[in-house]
Structure formats: C-alpha cells, structure tokens
Amino acid sequence: MGRLGIHSFVWTGGQTQEGLETALRKTAEHGYRTIEFAYLRPEKFDLDRLARLAQSLDVQIGVTMGLPLDKDVSSEDDASVAAGAALLADAVRAVRDVGGNKLGGILYSAHTKYNRLPTRRGWDNSVATIARTADIAREAGVDLVLEVVNRFETNLLNTTAQGLKFIEETGSDHVRLHLDTFHMNIEEANPAAAIRLAGDKIGYFHIGESNRGYLGDGVIDFDKTFDALxxxxxxxxxVFESFSTAVVDEALSLTCAIWRDTWTENDPLAAHAKRFIEQKMDEARRRRATNARP
Known part of the structure; x- marks a missing residue:
C-alpha cells in the first residue's frame, strides 16, 4: 500500500489555523504519513504555512469535501451546476496551493439525504462537470477521486458499479474512485468483490468501522477487505476515518448523523487504528504467502 493516513477530524474540528497545524503535528507524532483535511478555504487559512509544516513533517495532505445543495452539480438547475463547478475548481487550486496530492469526497452531488431519485439530466450534468474538473486537476497535479457513499448521503453513487459507470462516462483517465469500508458495508452485497471489481480504478481508500468508532468494534470483515486490497x-x-461529537464540527456531525461520542480521547484511538491496520495488512500478507506454498 501507499501511505497510511488519518482524517484530521480525529484531532480537530478544523475551524482554525492552529487546529489544523496541531492536527498535522499529532499525525506525524503517531507515525501516520498522510492527513486528510476538509476543504481549506484560502481566505480562511494560511495554505503556504500549512504546506511548509506538512513538508517539514513528511506528512502528505489530501482534501475531501461534499457539495452544498446550492452548488449541486447533479442538479437540473444551470446556476447551481455552474456554482458547483466553480467551487470544485477553487478546491483543486487550494489542494495544489497547500501542496496536497488529491481531492476526494462527494464531488459529484450535494452531500445530503435526497428526497428524490436522480435524473438523467442531473447525472449528465455531473458527469460533464467532473470531466472538466479532472482536466483542471490534471493540470494542477492533483488526483481526483470520487467517494462512493451510502444512500443517506447521496442519491447518485452508492455502489462501486455505479461509480465505475460514472467515471467511464467522463471519458477521463484522471478520475478514480474513493472507496470506504463504512459505506461499502451498507451498500455492497460483497465489499471484497467490489474492491476486486474496481481494481486499478481505486485512487483512495478509507478504513472506517461500521459504528464510526474503534476499528474491530463493529461488524466489518477487515480480513476480507485487506485480502482484496x-x-x-x-x-x-x-486513511483511517472516525467521527465523534467530541471533535467533529457541527455541520458534518449533522450531515453524517453523528449523534453520540463514539470515543472521547483521540490519542488512544489513533494509536489503536494504526496498529490495527498494520496488523490486518500483515496478516493478509501471511495468508497469501501460506496459500501460495505448494
């Protein structure tokens, strides 16, 4: 695998420069080599300072986000689609300016529970917007990865198969999928098979438990996940992702339905997650070596 990382919301709600810098330092302290931030608005944060700190710590930055309803690129409203396209272009530039390597998340629709089915025109609007954003991202040296999430957070891409169809329609080889064990556990009949189906189209991978808390405390079969990877x-x-009302900002808590503290102390959580992921990957390698013996 590439770098092992952690979401900044394990450390901070992400509202202040100081909080983001602390998150970078804590990430490095625990031995993670990449961090995931929510969208960094250039007018709110000193991106150059964050970039210099990340480089000094040898921590790679990735950014994920979801679109608001008034900037929904899967809308049939031209103004909303145009506003969403502009936001995505700005986000790509922010990732570039902070020295990051990827923009992921729910980039293709609003991050919300919809009360309607997607429309063909909305799908086509989203495909066209992501194709244009991919060109901007390629020029900026930023990977573009689309997170496939559960039905309560989008109506457009809930399964890997849908995601593969979507990126094929963009016609771009710069768009990949961002898969997440939490969401796959809800939507995929066989998450491990979904990983194998996506293959080299996976550009980013989230490890999260079914209850959003400590890895191993839920029902996800991580043995099969790592075998498939x-x-x-x-x-x-x-990247390890976990949310608790103890840290996560209010807006995301509401959108992701984080109604309780899945944990209250982040240092033990982060240390456990790193050990857990490394152990599961090591066990998968040993299984493979054992099975390969004549």
Missing amino acids: LDIDYQRDI
Missing part, C-alpha cells in the same frame, strides 16, 4: 495490488493511500 492485496489481490488488486493496491499501492495508493489508506
């Missing part, structure tokens, strides 16, 4: 020779970043 080995089978496709996944070499890109793997």
Whole structure:
C-alpha cells in the first residue's frame, strides 16, 4: 500500500489555523504519513504555512469535501451546476496551493439525504462537470477521486458499479474512485468483490468501522477487505476515518448523523487504528504467502 493516513477530524474540528497545524503535528507524532483535511478555504487559512509544516513533517495532505445543495452539480438547475463547478475548481487550486496530492469526497452531488431519485439530466450534468474538473486537476497535479457513499448521503453513487459507470462516462483517465469500508458495508452485497471489481480504478481508500468508532468494534470483515486490497495490488493511500461529537464540527456531525461520542480521547484511538491496520495488512500478507506454498 501507499501511505497510511488519518482524517484530521480525529484531532480537530478544523475551524482554525492552529487546529489544523496541531492536527498535522499529532499525525506525524503517531507515525501516520498522510492527513486528510476538509476543504481549506484560502481566505480562511494560511495554505503556504500549512504546506511548509506538512513538508517539514513528511506528512502528505489530501482534501475531501461534499457539495452544498446550492452548488449541486447533479442538479437540473444551470446556476447551481455552474456554482458547483466553480467551487470544485477553487478546491483543486487550494489542494495544489497547500501542496496536497488529491481531492476526494462527494464531488459529484450535494452531500445530503435526497428526497428524490436522480435524473438523467442531473447525472449528465455531473458527469460533464467532473470531466472538466479532472482536466483542471490534471493540470494542477492533483488526483481526483470520487467517494462512493451510502444512500443517506447521496442519491447518485452508492455502489462501486455505479461509480465505475460514472467515471467511464467522463471519458477521463484522471478520475478514480474513493472507496470506504463504512459505506461499502451498507451498500455492497460483497465489499471484497467490489474492491476486486474496481481494481486499478481505486485512487483512495478509507478504513472506517461500521459504528464510526474503534476499528474491530463493529461488524466489518477487515480480513476480507485487506485480502482484496492485496489481490488488486493496491499501492495508493489508506486513511483511517472516525467521527465523534467530541471533535467533529457541527455541520458534518449533522450531515453524517453523528449523534453520540463514539470515543472521547483521540490519542488512544489513533494509536489503536494504526496498529490495527498494520496488523490486518500483515496478516493478509501471511495468508497469501501460506496459500501460495505448494
């Protein structure tokens, strides 16, 4: 695999420069080599300072986000689509300016529970917008990865198969999928098979438990997950994601329905997650070596 990382919301709600800098330092302190930030608005944060700090710590930055309803690129409203396209272009530039390597998340629709089915025109609007954003991202040296999430957070891409169809329609080889064990556990009939189906189209991978808390405290079969990642020779970043009302900002808590503290102390959580992921990957390698013996 590539770098092992952690979401900044384990450390901070992300509202202040000081909080983001602390998150970078804590990430490095725990031995993670990449951090995931929510969208960094250039007018609010000193991106150059963050970039210099990350470089000094040898921590890679990735950014994920979801679109608001008034900037929904899967809308049939031309003004909303145009506003969403502008936001995505700005986000790509912010990732570039902070020295980051990827923009992911729910970039293709609003991050919300919809009360309607997607429309063909909305799908086409989203495909066209992501194709244009991919060109901007390629020029900026930023990977573009689309997170496939559960039905309560988008109506457009809930399964890997839908995601593969979507990126094929963009016609771009610069768009990949961002898969997440939490969401796959809800939507995929067989998450490991979904990983194998996506293969080299996976550009980013989230490790999260079914209850959003400590890894191993839920129902996700991580043995099969890591076996599948080995089978496709996944070499890109793997990032641990966990939310608790103790840290996560209010807006995301509401959108992701984080109604309780899944944990209250972040240092033990981060240390456990790193050990857990490394152990599961090591176990998968040993299984593969054992099975390969004549």
